[in-house]
Amino acid sequence: MEKARSPFKTALQKQEEREEKRMALLHAAAEMFNAQGFHATSLDDVAASLGISKPTIYHYLGNKEQVLFECLTIGLDQLFTAADKARTEIGTGMDRLRIFLTNYFFINIDDFGRCVILSGDDTLSSEGVKNLRAMKRRVDTALRALIIEGIDDGSITAVDPKITAFTLAGAMAWPARWYSKSGPTPPDAMAAQIVDSLMMGLAPR
Amino acid sequence: MEKARSPFKTALQKQEEREEKRMALLHAAAEMFNAQGFHATSLDDVAASLGISKPTIYHYLGNKEQVLFECLTIGLDQLFTAADKARTEIGTGMDRLRIFLTNYFFINIDDFGRCVILSGDDTLSSEGVKNLRAMKRRVDTALRALIIEGIDDGSITAVDPKITAFTLAGAMAWPARWYSKSGPTPPDAMAAQIVDSLMMGLAPR
DNA sequence: TTTGTATATTACTCATTAGTAGATTGCAAT
DNA sequence: ATTGCAATCTACTAATGAGTAATATACAAA
Structure with a gap:
């Protein structure tokens, strides 16, 4: 009632x-x-x-900088939450990595995620940059951890976790530049295609 | 004399x-x-x-926009020239792709190449954006052609050329954001690591 | 009823900066 | 000599936009 x-x-x-x-x-x-x-x-x-x-x-x-900082914080929080959640999922390391990357994609084509990618560090005060760097590092660390777990359980081929994390992050960030949700390929399909293509490169042979 | x-x-x-x-x-x-x-x-x-x-x-x-446009044109010209040159090289399709990507990296961490990556389309007039898009498309087309040639001669595993071109471009663009030439890893070493990592994912199995 | 607090406005100030006008100097060709 | 052009400056304008002050209204609590 x-x-x-x-x-x-x-x-x-x-x-x-x-x-x-x-x-x-x-x-x-x-x-x-x-x-x-x-x-x-x-x-x-x-x-x-x-x-x-x-x-x-x-x-x-x-003020204006605080507005931007808040946007960036939300975006990075979303990323970190996604990483945390993926790590608790069941399945192989590669399964968990796939889940994370898929969500990474969705976040990156959303307002706050795109903001994180499109904003250079230059716009903020040195104080803000420091905080931001710390948050980005947390996400990067989580991504590397997922890769390492996958290597350890044999679901991912032996690669350098650091370089791999960078290339994966780069490949996932790029769509924020050009992808439009209202285009011909819907988000799920695009995410699947990109993530599949990346996973294929990481599969053991 | x-x-x-x-x-x-x-x-x-x-x-x-x-x-x-x-x-x-x-x-x-x-x-x-x-x-x-x-x-x-x-x-x-x-x-x-x-x-x-x-x-x-x-x-x-x-004026200011013309200054930027000139910078972008130089950067994109460098990329296109590199693609053109790589396509005339001897070796397998993958060999040529590797050569191109390595140069792609060097251009992307240089002044004009970074400018191409860091500048959003938003800053230019609609006329300028149109020209720029056309130049970018030429580079993308060349990259896809290299991938297709590699698939055809069997040096690259069967992948979707379009999606692969996007992920490669993204992975190569990312360093423009964070890589510093004066850091611990010199450009050649960094290029080699990144390109190797990407090539491994494309090797036939 | 009065006092305080949250919400929102109009109307400013002040700094920055793109772009221009006009002057100046020096060199080269006529 | 003179005319013209290239390179450069100082000194402006006109616009934009961040941030603030002062004010008004509504509502809630005392």
Whole structure:
């Protein structure tokens, strides 16, 4: 049974509304950063795209760098969560790697993931860059761990984990540049094709 | 025997001097675009880095977009030339692909090649984007041709040329983001490691 | 009823920077 | 000599855009 609709909001509801607005702002910002680049996007534009004014962004998110940093943090969190989850999955090391890479692809063609790939370190303060590097390193470490596990259990051929991690990351990052979800190949199909192609190269012979 | 040094320059010498200055300007611009991003780099900064003033850039190169476009054209020309040259080489298809990818790496960690990778299409006018797309397509076509030749002569295992070209391009582009020539691994060694790792995945089994 | 807090606005300031106008110097050809 | 062109500068303009101050409204708590 649902409670009668009341125009008076509880503290929780207000909290949720605020969070919803925050996320809407971040999504709008990430989308525009990705489409036009960080420096070519003005906060006035972002605000206008949601029908609000610039100071409102400052109210919810702070200055322009903080907006970007938040977008990057979300994207990297998604990647790290995906890696963590893949590592708990059952199956061979290669099975787990495949699961991770597939999700890596989906994240990378989404607003926040694309933001991580398209933004150079240059845009942030040295403090921000340090934090960002640390987060990226965590993802890279997780990726290498998956590769090593696969080598150890024999599901992946003997390769150099470091170089392999770099080439895999590069191959997965590239679609953020050109792939469009509204194109002829749907995301699942594209992910499958790319990941299959990479896995074939890693299969033991 | 050398001609006596004269302070009076011939037309040819002046032509050469002009060209040298043009290239110095382009190199300086590309370097700063790569380090800080196109929009975060002012032409005043570029000029200052060479001890000249901004109008001089306009004299040699035109407006800011033209400066970038010239950098991108040079980078893409280098890639296309490398592809063309690799295709005339003797050996199996895979041998030629290896040669191309190795040069691809060297170009990608150089000023103009990095510029191609780091610049989004967004910065240019629609006219410029169209030209750029065409140049990129030429490089992609050449890469696919190399892959197909390798499949045909049996030196490369049966793969989808389109998807493989994308993953190879991605893996080769990635180092432009993080590789530093002054780091612990010299360019030749890094190129060899990356290319070997990719070739292993393409070898027939 | 008053006071405080969250949300949002308008209307500014101030710095940066693309691009231009106009002057200057020097060299070369007429 | 003079005219013209190449290279370069100083000094502007005009626009853009980050960030802030001051204000208004609504609602909730005291």
